[in-house]
Structures are given as structure tokens and as C-alpha cells.
Amino acid sequence: MRFFDLHCDTVSTQVARSGGKTHLLRNTGHLDLERLKKSGSLAQVFAAFLPTHEAAAEVGITVGPKELFDQIYAYYQKELQANSEILASALSGADILANDRAGLLSAILSIEDCVLLDGSLRRIGSLYRKGVRIMTLTWNYENSLGYPASPIPADMTQGLKPFGVDAVRKMQELGILVDVSHLSDGGFQDVARLSRQSHIPFAATHSCARALCPHPRNLTDEMLKVIGETGSVCGINFSAHFLNGLTQNYTKTDDIVQCARHIRNQAGIDALALGSDFDGINSELEFKDCSGLPQLADALAMYFPADEVEKICWKNALRVFTEATHG
Numbered sequence: 001m002r003f004f005d006l007h008c009d010t011v012s013t014q015v016a017r018s019g020g021k022t023h024l025l026r027n028t029g030h031l032d033l034e035r036l037k038k039s040g041s042l043a044q045v046f047a048a049f050l051p052t053h054e055a056a057a058e059v060g061i062t063v064g065p066k067e068l069f070d071q072i073y074a075y076y077q078k079e080l081q082a083n084s085e086i087l088a089s090a091l092s093g094a095d096i097l098a099n100d101r102a103g104l105l106s107a108i109l110s111i112e113d114c115v116l117l118d119g120s121l122r123r124i125g126s127l128y129r130k131g132v133r134i135m136t137l138t139w140n141y142e143n144s145l146g147y148p149a150s151p152i153p154a155d156m157t158q159g160l161k162p163f164g165v166d167a168v169r170k171m172q173e174l175g176i177l178v179d180v181s182h183l184s185d186g187g188f189q190d191v192a193r194l195s196r197q198s199h200i201p202f203a204a205t206h207s208c209a210r211a212l213c214p215h216p217r218n219l220t221d222e223m224l225k226v227i228g229e230t231g232s233v234c235g236i237n238f239s240a241h242f243l244n245g246l247t248q249n250y251t252k253t254d255d256i257v258q259c260a261r262h263i264r265n266q267a268g269i270d271a272l273a274l275g276s277d278f279d280g281i282n283s284e285l286e287f288k289d290c291s292g293l294p295q296l297a298d299a300l301a302m303y304f305p306a307d308e309v310e311k312i313c314w315k316n317a318l319r320v321f322t323e324a325t326h327g
């Protein structure tokens with residue numbers, strides 16, 4: 001089985017933990033290139049996660065988001081060069097297929113938290129030129145685009161700010177996949193409306209189903225239906241916090257399978273993808289790390305026919321990424 005994982009924090013975690021002295025080829029985290037290659041990975045999204053406020057201090061980040069992005073970007077470029085026999089950048093769906101034909105795993109760069117844009121549409125263009133192809137509109141704080149998912153109803157219903165609407169339009173025009181994971185429900189509705197207008201799908205790159213686990217980061221059944229109707233995808237997050245909410249913080253492989261079944265029932269098979277959040281989550285996983293992805297595919301095959309397992313593991317993500325990047 002091939003895999004297209006819509007979200008991991010590996011690059012950001014390597015930079016935060018060791019200042020970039022550890023490497024993508026082999027490391028002690030959830031994900032490295034040796035293990036990905038063995039698993040049959042086709043494409044991996046690497047998020048430049050840009051924590052701010054208390055979250056930055058918690059992981060020892062003392063610089064602002066622009067400087068942090070520059071550090072992560074430099075590390076990402078250095079690792080692409082150092083591992084050019086295994087890994088190549090992909091800026092479109094066609095790049096992923098060409099890389100695969102050349103025997104190379106595709107790396108896609110995303111930014112997690114558009115705090116980096118700071119109200120500037122021009123900055124979207126400059127990040128596009130640097131190769132960013134997915135933008136997660138917010139993380140857990142308000143920024144110039146909108147508001148995060150929140151347990152407080154008055155906050156959760158807030159939509160995108162006027163700049164957020166302009167930013168989403170600009171991303172869709174350039175060819176950047178818009179990511180609603182972490183966004184408020186009101187913001188989600190605005191992105192859905194813009195997606196219906198442009199006929200360009202969006203993604204929740206690393207979220208689960210709120211009906212199964214009542215976390216504000218998860219998507220309601222109504223939102224899942226909108227994902228299906230707009231031809232978009234939801235990448236299932238592997239964190240126990242979003243799958244079963246249990247205090248043990250342990251993810252059984254079956255938790256992911258049951259989440260996939262629920263999303264299939266609400267949104268249709270074409271709405272399913274994987275968004276592991278490897279190296280960004282602290283749950284213990286039954287299948288351990290990215291080397292266990294084939295075990296997940298086997299578990300999915302207990303409930304889904306082979307062509308549907310392919311859609312979940314890579315085909316749907318490839319379809320949406322290709323449409324959003326205009327190729």
C-alpha cells in the first residue's frame with residue numbers, strides 16, 4: 001500500500017528539539033525517511049509549525065514566527081539536499097507522480113498557523129514561491145485570518161475576518177491547499193462557501209469526528225457532509241485525544257478504523273484521508289510510528305474493500321492536492 005500523509009510536525013520538532021542537529025533520514029521520533037520508505041510512503045506533508053504565545057515558550061521557542069519559519073525552511077531545504085536519493089520536493093500532484101516514477105518519496109511543505117501572513121496578501125505569494133503548498137489557517141490562537149476551534153460557543157461561531165476571506169481566495173488562485181484543521185466552526189463555514197464558489201476543494205488535514213469524540217478540534221457530522229459535498233478531504237488524526245478522548249492517551253488501530261467508518265458514512269468514501277500528526281502528538285500508538293502504517297492499511301481492509309483502502313491511504317489526498325495546486 002502507498003501512503004499520502006497530510007500532516008506531520010517532524011521537521012518543526014527536529015528544529016525545536018535539537019536546533020536541527022538531528023536528521024530526517026533516521027531519528028528517534030515517530031517518522032523518518034528510512035521508515036517511511038519501508039512503509040511504502042508516496043508523499044509526506046511536513047508542517048512548518050509556528051507556535052506563538054505560551055505554546056512557543058513550552059517548546060523553548062524564543063524567536064518570532066518569521067524567524068522560526070526561516071529556521072525551519074533552512075532545515076527543510078538542507079534535508080532535501082542531503083537526502084536527494086530518497087526524497088524530492090513536490091509542488092503539484094504531477095510532481096508527486098514524477099517523483100514516484102523516479103523512485104523518490106515526495107515532500108510537501110505546509111505552514112501551520114498563518115500568523116506568518118500578518119495581514120499581508122503579498123506574503124502568501126512569497127511563501128508560494130518558496131514552495132509552500134498547504135496553509136493551515138489558524139492554530140489555537142486568533143490571528144489576522146480568523147479564530148481557532150474553541151469550547152466557548154460564542155468564539156466557535158466566529159467566521160473568517162475580511163483578510164481571511166481575501167487570503168483564502170488568494171491561496172486558491174495561486175494553488176495552495178487551504179487547511180481548516182484548528183479553525184473555528186464559523187471559519188469552516190466561510191471556507192466551505194468560498195470552496196463552493198471556486199469549485200476548489202479544501203482539507204481538514206488532521207482532524208477527526210466530533211460525534212465519536214466531542215473535542216472542538218473535531219468536525220461535526222454536518223461539517224463532514226460539507227467536506228463530502230465539496231469534494232474535500234478529512235485526514236484522520238492519530239491522537240487519542242481526538243479519537244477516543246480517553247485519559248490513557250493510547251490509540252488503538254481500531255479507533256482510527258472506526259473513525260474512518262463514521263466519516264465514510266457521513267461524507268462518503270472520497271472524503272477520507274490520513275493526517276497522522278506524527279511528532280506533534282503525544283499518544284502512544286498501537287502501531288507505534290510511521291513504520292506501522294501497513295498495519296493500519298491491513299486493519300482498514302477488515303471493513304473496506306481494497307479500492308477504498310487505497311482511496312483512504314493515498315488516492316483521495318492526491319486528488320485534492322492535485323486539484324488545489326492546479327496540477
Ligand SMILES: [Zn+2]
Pocket residue numbers: 112181182206280
Ligand atoms: Zn495541528
